[in-house]
Amino acid sequence: MKDVTKSFFENGKEFKVLEPLRFGLAERDFVCVVGPSGCGKSTLLRIIVGLEPPTSGQVLFEGQPIRADNPQVAMVFQSFALFPWLTVQQNVELGLEAKGTHPEERQRIARKFIEAVGLTGFEDAYPRELSGGMKQRVGIARALGIEPLLLCMDEPFSSLDPLTAQNLRDEILQLWSNPDLPPRAVLMVTHAIEEAVYMADRVIVLSSRPGRMVAELSIDLPRPRNRKEPEFYGWVDEIYSLIV
Amino acid sequence: MRGTRRWLRLLAGILVLAGLGALIVDPQGVVTAAQLTLLAAFSTARMVVAYLVALVFAIGYGYAAATRRKAAVFLLPLLDILQSIPILGFFPAALIFFVATFHGHPVGIEFAVVFLIFTSMAWNMAFGVYESLTTIPQDLEAAAAAFGLRGWLRFRYLSFPAAITKLIYNSVLSWTNGWFFLVASEVFSAGGTEFQRPGLGAYIAVAGRNGDATAILGGIGVLAAVVLALDIFLWRPLSVWSERFRMDVAAGREIPRVASPYERFRWIPRFPRARRQAAVWLRPVVAGYHRLSGRLERVYAAHPKVLIEIRRIDLAMFLVVFVIVVSTGLLGLGRMFLRPLPVDAQFLPSATALSFVRLLVAYGIAVAWTIPVAVLLGESQRASRLLAPVLELFASLPATALLPVIVGFSVFVAASFGRFGQPAQLAAILVALFSMQWYLLFNLIAGVRAIPEDLRQAARSFGLRGRTYWKRVLLPAITPSLLTGSITAWGAGWNALIVSEYIQYAGQVFEVLGLGSLLNHAVYPTPDNDLLILTIMTMIVVVLAMNKLLWRPLTRRATLRYRLEV
Known part of the structure; x- marks a missing residue:
């Protein structure tokens, strides 16, 4: 990702959302972008997956400019963004169908990832019949289903209650620790500093409006991490002081 | 499953026996019944064809307006205008056009009728x-x-x-509109000639002209049965x-878990073997289709510019057509104003005023009775159970089908006022009332039912009762639905003018001065295109002015102040 900026124009006036940013992701990277609300984190993620064009600069994926429908990049949304008229199975199969996967193959892969997120038995349920945590599991299964190289998550735990969110975090780390499962790299956007320190190998800290990269930190704590340890709090406090 | 089928067979047997019995006792009656069934089938077929065309149109138009921002600049205002013009006013012109296109062949009339029904269905669905x-x-x-x-x-x-x-919600509305226009259009006079196509609407209209009470009631009865059956077996599921x-699943809102709209009608035979066979035959078609769409997808993916080009070309084509239509329209108008105005044009101002007053009276009566009834039905389960089916039965009848009954009733009532009785006036107002009131009633009922239970309980716990309850809770809460209902009701009212101000009944003509009767004079007995265009234009101007100056601002204020949101 090279020198990406983003501005919005309104009545001829320019509003800078993101100052020039530059960073890269490598194999087996789990990177978190943290920053206060309204610092352009979500915009950044939308630019990275190609949903929005940058005002200037370029996002490169394996040397090529990124495109929204790139099947090697998958996205998990804060609002889950499940299709209310499709069952769990159909939601998970959706990206595979767009990829042109054969129906039987599609069904097999979808079942595998539904099982991986622990939703076996709910294949024929509709999203509105599921709890928040279960909905986000479907969102994750759908993203993993297209077997992406890069998984992007936009505040995936923000609309869940704290207990559910913590369980799901551990489950995602569990899935991540299994090298047989996709993806090869994860990029997550969050405003919760603790969450970033708990999950990421690297944390990119953005300042508030316009978004500017303040620091890039490598969290070298051993996994599984313990929230109660002083080292953990050391990291949290450092990031906190960078933002304020 | 099996039990139901046995019952069905038994029922069919009884019906056949009853039919045979009736044939012996009253052969004429059986012939009439068969004839009515056939006419009902003709009318329904027209509705279905018009609806399917409207459906395709609505999806295409709505999709284009939503996805192509540049096209939306004209598509939306155009739709807005189309939606607010009284389309029945255009029917004579459409009829003459289609009949001429088909060199007087009856197919032309069929096209005109289907076209009219289409115009009554398409706009709100597209929106x-x-x-x-x-x-x-x-x-x-x-x-x-x-x-x-x-x-x-x-x-x-x-x-x-x-x-x-x-x-689907708009389809139900459109379908109701469709019946109104179907009945009005199966018999129509334009350019000095009368056109007629076999159907229930024509049957009722002819029966009305002859003053044949049995035929009138028979026709209306069959129409009501068809409308209700379609409502129960098609629209409700x-x-x-x-x-x-x-999308918005509010908490506590129960969403039915049905896979198919016809879960309840499983007993209807579905011919699984025939369907499987059809699927086998259709397989190459489906496969070909998938191959083709896959190839197209790949072309688009490889050349993203192609799609943009296609869009540009079709926007350009649309613009060309738009410009041609608008400029010919303007030219025609310009030419018209160079000629002296038709003699009848002097009546336009008074006709407009009179028609407006008639609609206002009908609207007043409608509001006066629908608000209390809606509150009663919305608040009381028991009243709703008892009254709702009766009201729905009445509402299922398009006002155009009730014309003969309304005129008959008006003559009867007017007679008791002696010299001062004016049956034509009364009939015109009643037809308008019957066209307007149901939109108000059903919108208001929905409004009353939408009042959240906790708001009601809060009102009760603070001891709000009687007048204060109406003033502080009920009336504000139903204001938005009253406005929505009013807009639709007035739209229906303007259309009703055309059938209500000039009615033939039992060999007599009941006529009052108004925009509707002017329109009738413009096409019958001698056609006068200038008068026709002037009258339609006046109507459009009045309707658009009311929408822009009255309904639009009111709706905006109401949604700001009275929206029920937590």
Whole structure:
């Protein structure tokens, strides 16, 4: 990702959302972008997956400019963004169908990832019949289903209650620790500093409006991490002081 | 399952026996019944054809308006105008056009009738599609894009399902509108000639002219049965099913878990073997289709510019057509004003005023009775159970079908006023009333039912009762639905003018001065195109002025102040 900026124009006036940013992701990277609300984190993620064009600069994926429908990049949304008229199975199969996967193959892969997120038995349920945590599991299964190289998550735990969110975090780390499962790299956007320190190998800290990269930190704590340890709090406090 | 089928067979047997019995006792009656069934089938077929065309149109138009921002600049205002013009006014012109195109062949009349019904169905459905497509949550759009849904797949999994709820809701409204125009259009005079196509509407109208009470009631009865049957077996199951496609799932709202709208009608034979066979035959077609759409997808993916080019070309074509239509219209108008105005044009101001007053009186009566009834039905389960079916039965009858009954009633009532009785005036107002009131009633009932239970309980716990309860809770809460109902009701009222101010009944003509009767004079007995155009234009101007100056600002204020949101 090279020198990406983003501005919005309104009545001829320019509003800078993101100052020039530059960073890269490598194999087996789990990177978190943290920053206060309204610092352009979500915009950044939308630019990275190609949903929005940058005002200037370029996002490169394996040397090529990124495109929204790139099947090697998958996205998990804060609002889950499940299709209310499709069952769990159909939601998970959706990206595979767009990829042109054969129906039987599609069904097999979808079942595998539904099982991986622990939703076996709910294949024929509709999203509105599921709890928040279960909905986000479907969102994750759908993203993993297209077997992406890069998984992007936009505040995936923000609309869940704290207990559910913590369980799901551990489950995602569990899935991540299994090298047989996709993806090869994860990029997550969050405003919760603790969450970033708990999950990421690297944390990119953005300042508030316009978004500017303040620091890039490598969290070298051993996994599984313990929230109660002083080292953990050391990291949290450092990031906190960078933002304020 | 099996039990139901046995009952069905028994029922069919009884019906056949009853039919045979009737044939012996009253052969004439059986012939009439068979004839009525056939006419009902003709009328329904016209409705179905018009509806399917409207459906395709609505999806295409709504989709284009929602996805092509440049095209939307004209598409939306155009739709707005089309929706507010009284289309029945254009029918004579459409009829003459179609009949001329087909060199007087009856097929031309069929086209004209279907076209008229289409125009009564299409606009609100197109708006429904547009609204649902523009309110798809941003994240869902993003998910569709991120997972690579494009073209047909995107339409099938995102756009179409997102539009279903509003599409079905508007279809029910359109279907009701359709009956009104179907009945009005099966017999029509234009350019000095009368055109007629076999159907229930024509049957009732002819019976009315002859003053044949049995035939009138028979026709209306069959019409009511058809309308109600379609409502029960088609629209209600579809409405229940469409709830599944709702985006906003408010807490406590029960969404039925039905896979198919026809879960309740499983006993209807479905011919699984024949369907399987058909699927086998159709397999090459389906496969070919998938291959083709796959290839197209690949072309688009490889050359993203192609799609943009295609859009540009079709926008250009649309612009050319638009410019041609508008300029010919303006030219025609310019030429018309160079000629001296038709003699009857002097009546236009008074006709407009009179028609407006008639609609206002009808609207006043409608509001006066529908508000209390709606509150009663909305608040009391018991009243709703008892009254709702009766009201729905009446509402199922289009006002155009009731014309003969209304005139008969008006003559009877007017007679008791002696010299001062004016049956034509009374009939014109009653027809307008019957066209307007149901839209108000059903919108208001929905409004009363939408008042949240905790708001009601809060009102009760603070001891609000009687007048204060009406003033502080009920009336503000139903204001938005009163406005929605009023807009639709007035739209229906303007259309009703054309049939209500000039009625033939039992060999007599009942006529009052108004825009509707002027329109009739413009086409019958001697056609006068200038008068026709002037009258239609006056009507359009009045309707648009009311929409822009009255309803639009009121709705905006009401949604700001009285929206029920937590």
